[in-house]
Amino acid sequence: MNIEDEEKRHTIVVLVDNEAGVLARVIGLFSGRGYNIDSLTVAEVDPVRRLSRINIVTTGTELVIEQIKALLSKLVPVHRVQDLTIEGPHVERELALVKVNGDRERLIQALRIADFMHARLVDSTPGSLVFEVTGSSDELDAFISLVEPVEVSRAGVVAIGRGEMILDGTAQDDG
Amino acid sequence: MTAQQTIAQPPADTRSMTGAQVVLQALLDQGVEVIFGYPGGAVLPLYDALFQQKTIHHVLVRHEQAAVHAAEGYARSTGKVGVVLVTSGPGATNTVTGLTDALMDSVPVVCLTGQVPTHMIGNDAFQEADTVGITRPCTKHNYLVKKPEDLARIVHEAFHVASSGRPGPVVVDLPKNILMGEAPYAEKEAGRRRTYNPRREPDPARIEEAVRLLARAERPIFYVGGGVINSGPLACALLTELVRATGYPITLTLMGLGAFPAGDPQYLGMLGMHGTYEANMAMHDCDVMVCIGARFDDRVTGRLDGFSPGSRKIHVDIDPSSINKNVPVDIAIVGDAERSLEAMLEAWKRVAPTVDRARIAPWWDQIERWRAVDSLRFRQSGTAIKPQYAIKRLYELTRDREPFITTDVGQHQMWAAQHFRFEKPRRWLTSGGLGTMGYGFPAALGVQMAHPDALVINISGDASWVMNMQEMSTAMQHRLPVKVFLVNNGYMGMVRQWQDFFHGSRRAESYMDSMPDFVKLAEAFGAVGLRATTPAELDEVIERMLATDGLVLADIVVEEVENVYPMIPGGAAHNEIKLSPEDDGGHEPISEDGMVLV
Ligand SMILES: Cc1ncc(C[n+]2csc(CCOP(=O)(O)OP(=O)(O)O)c2C)c(N)n1
Numbered sequence: 001m002n003i004e005d006e007e008k009r010h011t012i013v014v015l016v017d018n019e020a021g022v023l024a025r026v027i028g029l030f031s032g033r034g035y036n037i038d039s040l041t042v043a044e045v046d047p048v049r050r051l052s053r054i055n056i057v058t059t060g061t062e063l064v065i066e067q068i069k070a071l072l073s074k075l076v077p078v079h080r081v082q083d084l085t086i087e088g089p090h091v092e093r094e095l096a097l098v099k100v101n102g103d104r105e106r107l108i109q110a111l112r113i114a115d116f117m118h119a120r121l122v123d124s125t126p127g128s129l130v131f132e133v134t135g136s137s138d139e140l141d142a143f144i145s146l147v148e149p150v151e152v153s154r155a156g157v158v159a160i161g162r163g164e165m166i167l168d169g170t171a172q173d174d175g
Numbered sequence: 176m177t178a179q180q181t182i183a184q185p186p187a188d189t190r191s192m193t194g195a196q197v198v199l200q201a202l203l204d205q206g207v208e209v210i211f212g213y214p215g216g217a218v219l220p221l222y223d224a225l226f227q228q229k230t231i232h233h234v235l236v237r238h239e240q241a242a243v244h245a246a247e248g249y250a251r252s253t254g255k256v257g258v259v260l261v262t263s264g265p266g267a268t269n270t271v272t273g274l275t276d277a278l279m280d281s282v283p284v285v286c287l288t289g290q291v292p293t294h295m296i297g298n299d300a301f302q303e304a305d306t307v308g309i310t311r312p313c314t315k316h317n318y319l320v321k322k323p324e325d326l327a328r329i330v331h332e333a334f335h336v337a338s339s340g341r342p343g344p345v346v347v348d349l350p351k352n353i354l355m356g357e358a359p360y361a362e363k364e365a366g367r368r369r370t371y372n373p374r375r376e377p378d379p380a381r382i383e384e385a386v387r388l389l390a391r392a393e394r395p396i397f398y399v400g401g402g403v404i405n406s407g408p409l410a411c412a413l414l415t416e417l418v419r420a421t422g423y424p425i426t427l428t429l430m431g432l433g434a435f436p437a438g439d440p441q442y443l444g445m446l447g448m449h450g451t452y453e454a455n456m457a458m459h460d461c462d463v464m465v466c467i468g469a470r471f472d473d474r475v476t477g478r479l480d481g482f483s484p485g486s487r488k489i490h491v492d493i494d495p496s497s498i499n500k501n502v503p504v505d506i507a508i509v510g511d512a513e514r515s516l517e518a519m520l521e522a523w524k525r526v527a528p529t530v531d532r533a534r535i536a537p538w539w540d541q542i543e544r545w546r547a548v549d550s551l552r553f554r555q556s557g558t559a560i561k562p563q564y565a566i567k568r569l570y571e572l573t574r575d576r577e578p579f580i581t582t583d584v585g586q587h588q589m590w591a592a593q594h595f596r597f598e599k600p601r602r603w604l605t606s607g608g609l610g611t612m613g614y615g616f617p618a619a620l621g622v623q624m625a626h627p628d629a630l631v632i633n634i635s636g637d638a639s640w641v642m643n644m645q646e647m648s649t650a651m652q653h654r655l656p657v658k659v660f661l662v663n664n665g666y667m668g669m670v671r672q673w674q675d676f677f678h679g680s681r682r683a684e685s686y687m688d689s690m691p692d693f694v695k696l697a698e699a700f701g702a703v704g705l706r707a708t709t710p711a712e713l714d715e716v717i718e719r720m721l722a723t724d725g726l727v728l729a730d731i732v733v734e735e736v737e738n739v740y741p742m743i744p745g746g747a748a749h750n751e752i753k754l755s756p757e758d759d760g761g762h763e764p765i766s767e768d769g770m771v772l773v
Contacts, residue, residue, distance in 0.1 A: 017370060020319065021307060032312050063499055070496035076316045076336060076371050 009038070009059045010085040011092060011159045012069065015167055017077040018044050018052040026054060029071050035060060039094075039137075039156035051079065053167075057157050082167050084159050092159040096140050097122070098131045099151040110147045117143045194326055194354040195220040198287065199228065201330035204363050207231055207258050209249060209624050211242040215262025216302060217289025220354040234624060234653055237645040239266050241617035243273020243344075244643070247282045248621025251604050252579055254407060256338050257621065259286040264302030267348075268309065272611060274344045275313040279608025280430060281405055283342035285333045286314075292352035293321055306348045315343030320350065323358035331366025340373025341494040342405055373493060377510030377518055385465070385489045385506045386522040390530045392463035394538045395423045398446065398475075401430030401607070402468020402492060404600045406512035411435070411600045413516035414467070420523055422532060424542055426454035428469050429592055430607045437596035443542065444551075447475040448743050449589040452550035452752060453542055455741070458483050459749035460541070467491045468512045471501040472608070473772070481748025491515045550741045550754055551593050559734040560710050562587065562662050566634065567594045569660055572717050577602065578630040579622045583615040583639030586668035589739045591634045613642030616659065620646060623655040630721070632658045638667040638687050647700035650726045658720050659728045661693060664735050672738045677770065697728035706730040745772035 016022050023042055030037050038057040045053045058068060065083070072081045084090040098119070100110040107129055114121065114131050117139070123130035128150075133143050137157060144152055161167065192200070198221060202210070211234045214222045225233055236242040239261045246257025261270055267288040277284045291300040307319045316336050318329045329347055337345040389395060397418055403410045411434050418425045418441055425435050426446040435442055444451035446458055458464070464486045469475070471490075476482040479501065488504040490497075491512060498507045508515055555564040566587070580595055581604040582588040588605055597603050604622065606614040619633040633640075640661055650657055670685040694704030703723050707716035713731070720729045743752045746769020 020321070021311070021317075024308070024311060028311055063503065066499055067496060070494075070498075074494070074496055076368065079370050 005061055007059050007061055008065070008085070009057065010065050010083055011090070011157060012056045012058065012072070013082045013084060013159060013167060014054040014056065014072055015079040016052050016054060016075075017079070018050045019077055022052070022075075022077045023054070025075050025077070026056075026072065029075070030058070030068075033067075033071075035064060035068055039154075041156040041158055055156070055158050080167055082161070084161060087161070088165050089162040090159050090165070091162060092136060092157050093134055094137050094140050094157050095132065095134045095155040096144070097153045098133060098144060098147060098149045099128060100131070100147050101128045101150045103127075113143070113146050117146070119143055192358060192360055193220065193224070194323060194349070194356055194358040195224040197327050197358045197360050198330055198349065198354070199224045199231070200360055201327050201363075202258065203230060205256070205331070205334045207256075209234060210258045210260050211236055211245040211249070211621065212260030213239050213242060213262065213266060215264075215266050215289060217263035217291060217351045218260060218266075218287075218349070218354070220351065221260060221287070221289075221349070232624075233260075234620070234649065236617065236620075236649050238643065239269035240273050240613070241620075241643050241646050241649070243270050243277065243284060243286065244611075244614050244617035245621035245624070245649075246284045246286075247273065247277050247280075247614075248581060248604055248618030249625045250282050250284060250621075251618075252601050252622040253625045254601070255625075256283045256285055256334055259284060261286070261288055262302070263289040263291055263306070264304045266302075267304055267306040270346075271309060271313060272609075274310055274346065276606055276609040276611045276614060277344040278313050278315065280606065281342050281401065282344065283337040284344040285330075285337050286344060286346045288346055288348050289354075290319065290348045290350040293350045294352070296350065306346065310346045313344070314346050315341075317346035317348070319348040320353050323353055323356055326353060326358045327361035328365040331361070331363050332368055333366070335366045335368070336371060340371075341402075341497075374495075374509050375493070375511040375514055377491070377508045377515040379518065381506055381508045382515065382518045382522055385508060386519055386526060388463055388487060388489065388506065389421065389423075389465065389523070390526045392423075393534055394457075394460060394462040395421070395535065396443075396457050396461040396464055397423060397425035398428075398458060398464055398466045398469055399425060399431045399434050400428040400467070400469025401434075403431060403434045403512045403516075404468075406468065406493075408600060410511075410513035410516055413513060413520055415439075417516055417520045417523060420520065420527065422535065424457055424539070426450070426458065428472070428475055428607075429605060431469060432592060432595075432603045433597035433600040434468075436598045438598055443546070445592055447472075448477070449593065449739050449741060450743075451546075451593075452548045452741055452754060453545035455743065455749040455752050456545045457542055461486045463487050463489070465489045465491070466504070467516070468493075470497045473501070476501060477743045477751075478746050478748045478768075481751075483749070548754065555710060557734075558709060560707065560713055560731060562664060562668075562733040562737050563590050563594060564710065565660075565662060565707075565713060565731045565733055566590045568713055569632070569634070569717055570595045572714065573630060573632065573721065576630045576721075578632050579604065579619070579626065581605065581615040581619040581622065581631070581633045583633075583635045583642075584610045584612045584669070585636045585639060586664070586672065586737070586739050587634055587636045587639075587662040589669075590662075612636075612639035616640060616643050616657070617646050617649075619657045619659075620650055620653070620655050623657050624653070630658070631656075632660055634660045634662065636668060637661060637663045637665065637690060637693075641690070644696070647697070647702060647726065647728075651701050654725065656725045656727075659726075660720070661728060661730050663693070663730050663732050664737070665690070666735060668737075669739070671736065675736075675738070676744070693728055693730035697726070700726075702726035702728060704728050704730065706732065708732045745769040
């Protein structure tokens with residue numbers, strides 16, 4: 001297999017005008033061309049200028065990732081596109097709510113794992129517990145596989161560059 | 176804004192305008208002169224406003240798909256934005272093929288669609304369709320206007336987005352209550368948007384690098400597409416100057432025909448699946464390729480791993496997503512063709528004195544040997560008219576009048592591309608990317624609207640033409656003297672050719688049974704119908720067609736089973752081009768990879 005054919009995971013963040021249909025445009029771009037979305041999150045981050053930030057985790061060959069970024073940059077409501085995987089050191093976090101059911105013994109076991117993996121108990125009934133866990137996707141995977149939950153809800157990856165690297169909508173836009 | 180260009184009474188207080196008046200005023204400020212459209216309930220307020228002014232001319236089509244193709248014809252022959260107006264629901268859905276066509280071929284079109292009132296959206300109201308949802312993937316951008324205060328800005332922005340960067344179609348969906356209620360006006364400048372600034376200026380360092388590479392090339396070629404035509408006549412003039420200054424060969428894509436004068440000896444003809452032998456062989460064997468405003472489309476490249484394997488590639492395009500999409504390139508230049516060509520020409524003039532011209536002489540010798548094969552040759556023999564001959568004669572008898580040519584899709588399209596030779600840009604209009612049968616006739620109407628005194632010819636095939644033949648009525652109403660040159664072979668010729676080549680000659684559903692008498696059909700619409708069935712009649716029919724005022728349909732009955740050559744079969748490389756049926760003793764069994772290609 002050529003280096004160019006190798007698929008790699010990329011975390012891409014996109015700053016957009018928070019307007020109707022913008023998410024559909026982003027998703028349509030992926031689904032219409034058969035690209036993968038491993039995870040996607042979106043929320044408004046600047047209520048004054050009405051900017052939303054979209055975090056996308058995708059996998060693809062170098063050419064495909066380049067295409068994805070070029071196509072995202074072309075969308076009219078898009079301010080900036082940043083490929084954190086390439087552009088520099090960054091942190092990635094994910095949040096999950098994890099429900100465990102069972103008898104006393106099982107629940108105590110889950111509490112122990114939660115304690116040691118820094119998950120927080122956010123709800124409990126006599127037969128069930130709900131944990132909130134944040135961390136890298138790998139940490140979440142590890143916790144989930146250990147507690148054997150009955151139900152999982154994951155928020156998807158959010159990411160941000162470290163140090164000086166700042167993504168805002170004020171820079172001269174081109175693309 | 177002049178007084179005569181103002182809608183109704185000049186509104187002392189702009190608050191007193193209705194949404195419909197705001198839309199119309201925005202169109203006037205954008206310099207719109209012609210709209211192609213079809214009315215219905217949701218857009219009646221706009222039609223009412225149109226009725227009360229005289230500046231904008233409305234062309235009533237007979238099907239909304241034709242409105243978009245006509246707007247494309249108008250846009251591509253002028254460089255202006257084509258404008259479409261249709262109603263909600265079926266009116267909007269009927270435009271989808273046209274919009275997709277305009278997206279694929281980068282044609283600036285603004286399509287205004289009616290919509291049910293905002294409070295009814297989502298209720299499955301009568302003639303409601305999710306127009307922005309349906310058209311999102313087939314437009315460059317689209318809008319649903321939800322608030323009156325956004326209306327003027329959005330219409331202006333739509334024109335800006337459609338016409339700048341890589342042009343394309345933009346839909347503006349207009350709920351009826353927005354059109355009927357009051358809305359404030361905003362000037363053209365409101366349509367600038369901070370997030371949207373397509374890059375026009377090329378990176379000077381990359382230009383230098385590209386020209387240095389070009390200057391050292393031993394087997395160079397220019398491969399140029401419709402992007403240069405879209406950039407404008409100046410870009411075409413600069414291209415011509417640069418190509419002549421270098422003395423290098425040039426080939427054009429289907430969309431690029433006319434960007435460089437076909438009569439110039441440096442021109443190798445069209446490349447690609449049905450391109451000339453010399454163009455395709457030169458693409459395959461070159462050592463430096465300069466692609467400008469083209470996109471390495473699969474019809475051009477053939478099998479990707481066999482595409483020009485030994486060359487360094489330079490790609491100039493205004494759309495960054497076109498670069499490195501199918502073919503990785505060595506030097507990528509994002510920018511407008513005009514600006515990039517200007518910079519390249521300037522850089523070339525600086526290096527020119529040091530360039531050794533003799534080094535490309537062996538390359539030209541090789542090219543001349545390929546050219547001597549005369550890959551477009553055909554023989555007019557027998558009693559039937561050969562379709563190639565019909566098109567060649569049409570070219571020879573009209574070339575002095577510099578006609579505008581539109582085509583439909585199929586064999587006739589390829590023969591027209593091969594045998595018509597364009598000296599100027601914007602004279603050749605064909606559906607390249609989408610390959611839309613039914614494009615040619617309405618596109619010709621759009622061209623004729625923009626150029627009332629020009630000779631506009633639609634070269635069509637019998638199957639394609641009946642897809643939008645209802646537009647005869649539009650042509651008659653608006654007195655558009657388009658000449659239809661129907662290359663009538665009784666088949667969906669291109670389908671039949673593929674069936675004969677790749678599907679054991681099983682001609683499933685490709686024979687056009689029960690077709691009308693085209694002469695009588697023309698007459699039924701009040702147009703003139705002519706027919707030629709033998710080579711001897713051909714010239715006279717063409718002469719009569721040209722001499723006749725008004726709409727003419729010339730039914731040219733040709734040889735039924737002629738095939739288009741040269742041909743690079745799907746999944747093959749440029750140097751595997753087939754020149755004639757005798758090549759390799761008949762129809763090649765095609766590779767399995769090739770079979771799945773369209
Ligand atoms: C709307 C549409 N439907 C189907 C096709 C597939 N197609 C490509 S060429 C062709 C046949 C065209 O026949 P005709 O217009 O008679 O032209 P000819 O090839 O005979 O010159 C068909 C059906 C298409 N390109 N467009």
